Structure formats: C-alpha cells, structure tokens
Amino acid sequence: MADKITLEVARFSPERDDELRFDSYEVPLHENWMVLDALNYIKDQLDGSVTFRWSCRMGICGSCGMVVNGHERLTCETLLADYLPGPIRVEPLRNFPVVRDLVVDISDFMEKLERVKPWIIRKEGAPEPEREFLQTPEQLETYKQYSLCINCMLCYSACPVYGLDPHFIGPAASALSLRYNLDSRDQGTAQRMDVMAQHDGVWDCTVIGECSVVCPKHVDPSLAIQEYKISATKAWFKNLLMPWGGK
Amino acid sequence: MEVTAHDILLIGGGGAGLRAAIAIAEANPRLDLAVVSKVYPMRSHTVSAEGGAAAVIAANDSIDEHAYDTISGSDWLADQDAVEIFVNNVTHEMLRLEHWGCPWSREPDGRIAVRPFGGMKKERTWFAADKTGFHMLHSLFQTALKYGEIKRYDETFATKLLVEDGAVQGVVAIELASGKIRAISAKAVILCTGGCGRVFPFTTNANICTGDGMALAYRAGAPLKDMEMMQYHPTGLPQTGILITEATRGEGGWLVNKDGYRYLQDYDLGKPSPTPVFRSMELGPRDRLSQAFVKEMEKGRTLKGPYGDYVHLDLRHLGEKKIDEKLPLVRELCRNYANIDPVHQMIPVRPVVHYMMGGISTDTSGATPVKGLYAAGEAACVSMNGANRLGSNSLSELLVFGARAGAAAAEYAAGAREPSTRLLAQAADEETRINRDYLNRNGGRERVTAIREEMQRAMEAAAGIYRTRNTLEEGAARLAELKQRYGSIALDDHSRTFNTQLIAALELSGMLEVAESMVHAALRREESRGAHQRTDFPKRDDQKFLAHTMAYRNAEGPPRLEFAPVKITRWPPGERVYGR
Numbered sequence: 131m132a133d134k135i136t137l138e139v140a141r142f143s144p145e146r147d148d149e150l151r152f153d154s155y156e157v158p159l160h161e162n163w164m165v166l167d168a169l170n171y172i173k174d175q176l177d178g179s180v181t182f183r184w185s186c187r188m189g190i191c192g193s194c195g196m197v198v199n200g201h202e203r204l205t206c207e208t209l210l211a212d213y214l215p216g217p218i219r220v221e222p223l224r225n226f227p228v229v230r231d232l233v234v235d236i237s238d239f240m241e242k243l244e245r246v247k248p249w250i251i252r253k254e255g256a257p258e259p260e261r262e263f264l265q266t267p268e269q270l271e272t273y274k275q276y277s278l279c280i281n282c283m284l285c286y287s288a289c290p291v292y293g294l295d296p297h298f299i300g301p302a303a304s305a306l307s308l309r310y311n312l313d314s315r316d317q318g319t320a321q322r323m324d325v326m327a328q329h330d331g332v333w334d335c336t337v338i339g340e341c342s343v344v345c346p347k348h349v350d351p352s353l354a355i356q357e358y359k360i361s362a363t364k365a366w367f368k369n370l371l372m373p374w375g376g377k
Numbered sequence: 378m379e380v381t382a383h384d385i386l387l388i389g390g391g392g393a394g395l396r397a398a399i400a401i402a403e404a405n406p407r408l409d410l411a412v413v414s415k416v417y418p419m420r421s422h423t424v425s426a427e428g429g430a431a432a433v434i435a436a437n438d439s440i441d442e443h444a445y446d447t448i449s450g451s452d453w454l455a456d457q458d459a460v461e462i463f464v465n466n467v468t469h470e471m472l473r474l475e476h477w478g479c480p481w482s483r484e485p486d487g488r489i490a491v492r493p494f495g496g497m498k499k500e501r502t503w504f505a506a507d508k509t510g511f512h513m514l515h516s517l518f519q520t521a522l523k524y525g526e527i528k529r530y531d532e533t534f535a536t537k538l539l540v541e542d543g544a545v546q547g548v549v550a551i552e553l554a555s556g557k558i559r560a561i562s563a564k565a566v567i568l569c570t571g572g573c574g575r576v577f578p579f580t581t582n583a584n585i586c587t588g589d590g591m592a593l594a595y596r597a598g599a600p601l602k603d604m605e606m607m608q609y610h611p612t613g614l615p616q617t618g619i620l621i622t623e624a625t626r627g628e629g630g631w632l633v634n635k636d637g638y639r640y641l642q643d644y645d646l647g648k649p650s651p652t653p654v655f656r657s658m659e660l661g662p663r664d665r666l667s668q669a670f671v672k673e674m675e676k677g678r679t680l681k682g683p684y685g686d687y688v689h690l691d692l693r694h695l696g697e698k699k700i701d702e703k704l705p706l707v708r709e710l711c712r713n714y715a716n717i718d719p720v721h722q723m724i725p726v727r728p729v730v731h732y733m734m735g736g737i738s739t740d741t742s743g744a745t746p747v748k749g750l751y752a753a754g755e756a757a758c759v760s761m762n763g764a765n766r767l768g769s770n771s772l773s774e775l776l777v778f779g780a781r782a783g784a785a786a787a788e789y790a791a792g793a794r795e796p797s798t799r800l801l802a803q804a805a806d807e808e809t810r811i812n813r814d815y816l817n818r819n820g821g822r823e824r825v826t827a828i829r830e831e832m833q834r835a836m837e838a839a840a841g842i843y844r845t846r847n848t849l850e851e852g853a854a855r856l857a858e859l860k861q862r863y864g865s866i867a868l869d870d871h872s873r874t875f876n877t878q879l880i881a882a883l884e885l886s887g888m889l890e891v892a893e894s895m896v897h898a899a900l901r902r903e904e905s906r907g908a909h910q911r912t913d914f915p916k917r918d919d920q921k922f923l924a925h926t927m928a929y930r931n932a933e934g935p936p937r938l939e940f941a942p943v944k945i946t947r948w949p950p951g952e953r954v955y956g957r
Contacts (some may be wrong), residue, residue, distance in 0.1 A: 143872060143874060144874055145872060145873070145874060161616075161683075162616060162617075162714065162715070162716060173877075173878075174826040175826070177869065178824070178825070178826070178868065178869035178870055178878045179869050179870035179872070179878065181870075181875050181876075181877055182877075183416075183877075184584055185416060185420050185422070185583040185584045185585045186420075186422070186424060186425045186583040186584075187583070187584065187617065187619070188425060188617075188619045188620075188710060188714070189709070189710075189713065190424050190425055190508070190511055190706075191416075191419075191420045191421075191422075191424045191425065191583065192419065192420060192424075193416065193420050207713045207714075229554055229874065229875050230872070230874045230875040231875075233875050235554070236417075240417070240531070243519075243522070244522045247523075248519040248522065249477065249478065249519050249520045249522060249523045250476065250477055250478040250520075257476075258469075258473075259469070259472035259473055259475065259476045260472075261472065262472055262475045262481075262488065262489050263475065263476065264486070264487030264488065265483055265487050266483060266485065266486070266487045267482075267483050267484075267485060269487070270480060270482070270483055273480070274480060277480050277512065277515075278508075280419075280424075280511070281417075281419055306519070310478065313478060313480075315476070315478065316478070
C-alpha cells in the first residue's frame, strides 16, 4: 500500500480571492485515517491557515461535511485509502456561500429549520407532565428515521432544486418537519402544513432523490418530501369534503 | 467595536445552556437573553453522549437508592444536598424532555424503557437507543427555537468575562465569520461550556472540549473545585479514543483479557455471571474498572497493539438483533473507525479521558462566588459527582442544574442594576490585546500545535489513572515552562475571516491554566479517592481529605489552594462495596 497521498484542498479567502483556488498537500497514509485526519495533519503540520469545521470526529455532530472528489461526504467517516492512488480533491459544500476555504454559511438552513416548527405542538399548550405520554415502539418507529438528521447539510449541497431556487425549504427541514407530524405526541400537523404546502415548500421538489443518496444517517429526506405531498393532497381533499374535521 | 446588551447571556449552547435558556424564557419572558456559542448549538459535545440519562421511574426503584448509588459512586466526595436536589428533581426534568419530543426508547406498552448502568443498583437509565445525547441535544435545541426571544450568537467565541463593581456584567467575544470583536453586556452570565478533555492527548471528548468556561471563570476570580478528579472511561477505541458506551455492558457485554478471562473478578468487583448483575463486574463504577485495566496491564495480561495496550469488549453473545436495536451506534462506530463488526468480533478497548468531575465551583442554584456569574453542566462542579461520576448521571445533571441555574439567574437579573458604562474601556483593552498578541504579531517562535501536543503529553504523564508526587511535580514544572513559551506564540493565519487558528490559540491559553489547576490540586490531595489515585498515598483519608480542593488563580505562578468541607446529610462516609 502507498504510504502517502495528495490532497487538493479548495482555498478561498474573501479578503484576497475572487474565486476558489486549490493548494496541494502530501500527507501520510496511516491505517484507518479519514479525510478529516488528513486535513488536521495539514493544519497542524503544514499550513495553519487551512480552514474547516470539525468537532466530534465520530459522525454525529454534523460539522465536517464537504465535497470529496465530487461527492458530499462527512470527512470524519471517509477513509483516505478508498481514494488511492489519489489525489483527493476536497471542496466546500455546494449551494451555500463560501465563508472561507471549506467553511460555508448555513444560516439559510437555520432560518428554514425554525420556520417548519420542529418542536412538539400541543393544543392545550405545554402542561407540566405528571407522567410520560405513552408511545409504543411501533409508534416510535414511524418517525424515528427522520429524527436521525444531524443537520450536516450534505442533502442541501446535493439538491439540484435548492441549487436553482434558494427559497425551496429543502430536504433536512422537510424531514424534521415530518418527524414531528408523525410523532404520536404531536398535534401540530396543520400548523406545519401551512408552511410546507406553500409554493416554496415541498412542491418545488422534483424527486431527484440525491438528498437520500448522500445522507450519511439514512434519514431518506426524499421519502419525507413525498409523504408530505401525499398528506398535503389528502388534507386538501379532506378540507374540501369535510371543512369542520381533521387534525 | 460593536456593543450589544442583554439581560442574561448563556455561554455555551449544549444541553445545559439550552436547558437554562428555556428555563429563563419560561420563568420571565420579559428578560432579554442570548446564547453565545463557539459552534452552532446542535454541534455541541452533548451530541456525542451515547448510553443514557438516569432518573428513577421503574416501580421497584427509589429516589434514596439513586442518591446512595451516586454518593457511594462519588467515593463520598459529592455534596449530599446537591445529590438530594438532583434525585428529587431529575425524573420531572426527564418527563419534561419527553414532553418536548425526545424519542426515548419504549417498553412494548409505551412506557419509558430503562436499562442497567455501571454503579447503579436498579434499572434507571433512560435511553434513545445509543444516541441519547444526540437526541437530547436536538430535542432541546429544536424546542428552544419555539422561544423566539432567545437570541443566538452562533460561532462566537467568548474571550473574557467583563467584571465591574465586583459583578460579572458581560463578555468580550469574537464572531468567527467576520472576525468582529464584540462587547456584549448582561446583568448575569451562565457558563455552560462543557468539559476539558482536550487537555489530554487521548480522550473521548470532541475537539471543542477545551475548558473555555473554566478558564473564563478562573480568570474572573471564581475558584475551580476538585480539578484533580478527571474520569477515565474504561472503554474507548485505542486509535481514536472514540467512546464505546457503558450501555454495551448494561446490555450484557463482557470485558476480557488476552486469555479471554473476565479479569474484573480479580479486583474485588464480584464474580462473573452470564447475565449482568447490578453494581458488580462489568457494571462496576468507571474509576475501578479503569484502575483494574492498569493492574491487568502490569501483570502482562492485556493485548499489545500499535496504539497501546488494550483488552476486549465482547458483545458477540448479545446477538445481531439486540445490537442493532439497542446499540446501533456502537456497531456503526466499530465498523467505521476500527474496521470490525461487534456482532462477530470482539472490540479492542482501553481507558480514555472522558469527564471532568470538577469544575467551576457553584452552589445548588448554579451560582458561583462571583456576583452575577453562574455555571452548569460539565463546566460546573456543584458537586454531585465527587471523585467519580456514575455513567448516565451527567445528561441528567445538565437538565436539573441547567434549569436551576437558569431560574436563579433570571431572578437575579430581574433585580440587578444596568451594566456599568465603564465596561467599554475593559472591552477595548481586550480587543487591543487580541490584535497585539495574535492577529498583528509577527515573528514569535512558538506554534500552537507544538505547545498543545507537549501539554497533552505532559498531562498524561503527570496526571493519568495513577499519579504520584514525582510525576505531578514534573508535570507542574512542564506546564510552567509551556506557559512561558506560550508568551512568544505566533499564528500562521492573520486573517479576520473564520480564523480557527486564532480560536485554537485562545483555547490553548485557557487549557494551560486549567491543566495547571488540575496538577496542583492533584499534588495537594495526598490520598486516593475515586478517580484520583496516588501511588504514594494509596488509601482514602477522610480525616484530612473529606474536602473539596478549591483552586484560585494567582496572577503569577501556580494557583492558591484551599479546602472546603463536603456536605454530608444522610449518608456518612463508608466503604464502597461492589460485587459483594
């Protein structure tokens, strides 16, 4: 096995650059090393100005999403050896403004997440609990998958619709919105539907499914969006037929 | 300089900070509060907690048993008034989180499911598979979004607490994206900045766990309590230090040495049985299990690997179905980071720095001795963990004491005076310092990476699982020297935009002080208790050391150390008995 590999790292400094450029670095290829380990080696040993986000290095905090050889990846769980003989091109996530090097501005998602009301809504407000709401393992299973989203933004980077129309609510926010609709403890579907059924809500999605392909936690946001469309259609018909009923 | 004003600032947006923020928003919606966090809140290290959160809910369990387990687990260094408040409030807090949507694992009839955990006499650990911290953090963050009045300064690093007229009245902070240095005033500040595991080279802790809040408080004159009490978790992956949760043992996993022998039976932890027994063998407390590993290594009965000695954690007998249902993250981590499948192979593990029992000294409302300054979560030491924290008590702790600190700060802020206008001069000095010592400085000899790595090696050599006067004195000398060298540090990166090297340098400066407090507290405690094992003083000494160490910062040189009494309410110090 080779003992070194080359990384071509995207560089961009708003103080200096008009567009992305690439710097090449040769790093040692240790057993089990991830792309993130290589970036840290570069930062610690070769060039302290290379800029990227990372924290948990165990695939759960969602900080280190980047584009590796053209594909969205969590760099902390992407083996260097999978790209032999190299080079490996590391770029910032697509569809977001680049702040610097591999760091992108995700404030658009933060605003969208808030807009879909990702919290439990109860008709009676928030009472002090006497005991737990019962929820069977089967009820938990209906939304569990959508609750696994780590907000890593790989899906927004891979989504061609979001790339064309930044108003599109997008995959992760849709999945998290549906996660609460499907939770047996929640009574807020109608409120969320108001947001999701708008023209820049789920209807923009053209079911390309790239979001589900790149999702590192198998959340399947594409399925969430389709489920949303079906329930929005059902709700529309139900409202037409029975304007007084429904959740 | 941009100046903004709020009533209350939360520094840190992990579990404790978000719980405190919600408590404030609920207690007094008129208060203007803001969360200052160096990462987006959902990236905070709470996200990495795996196994669960403890609270009495099973019919056969009792609050007194939770208290006793916690106090005996702490080797009687916990303050029992804090423990009583904790056990009396934690179930209610957990139910609130349940009502906020946390996807707790359930029994077939829909009730909360609980699992056994180390040092606990009953099943009382609530869990969301083995991603409990992730689900708790996201539930808290998403619920906090409901309170539109909570303002956020995301990716903003606090560099200094502003103290005027003997009270904390705000912070100076750097906004990473723009590099802008801001003065943010407040009537009360709550530090919820988490732990300091990155002071050591081999830790479960995320890159962000650099003890920032401890350093901020220490520099503002607040004492750090029991900093010698650093917990080693017995089961981390050898190369990376990634945590393999104690829930593996709660579900029935075994620790075996190179001969396949369940070696814990040789260390006064009980006799092996095929199914887990509470407070016995693999369900013993973390301090005792990590110490047993070292003894086993000294006997030559561990395995040798490229990343040090290790033992095996065997889950194979649990079967694929149980592992996938209860421990899916463990399987994912083993596959990704150790290239093994725990369904078919044993997991190599070794003890790894995990949790700081000590921290910013607070009372049971989260108040520090400095007026207007509060702390909660791992950054704080209230103290309910004493010399050894039980697994699954920390996620619970951040709820109870996060909420209490929030409520207390809300009450204080409602009656506090407006911040002094003299803060601005202090803030301007801090901006000048950052520019002079970092961004505008050229020609320094020292690099951040080199000093950080030397500090980490020094700490491992000085203050690992076993310590002695010699190693600690050597460590103290090394740290003093590194602090000197830090004075001529220079950055490669002088950009204002998202300068992570600047943040790393500021973190390192705090870590050197936090590390120094740990080594000097460890030197002073001439006994062995819980996580603090002195080979030169191998016995617990209640006559002299049934007391908290309190480290106060000196402008020059090592800290001044004092002792504060441990509060005993109903459980007089006794022998810690496990497995018999």
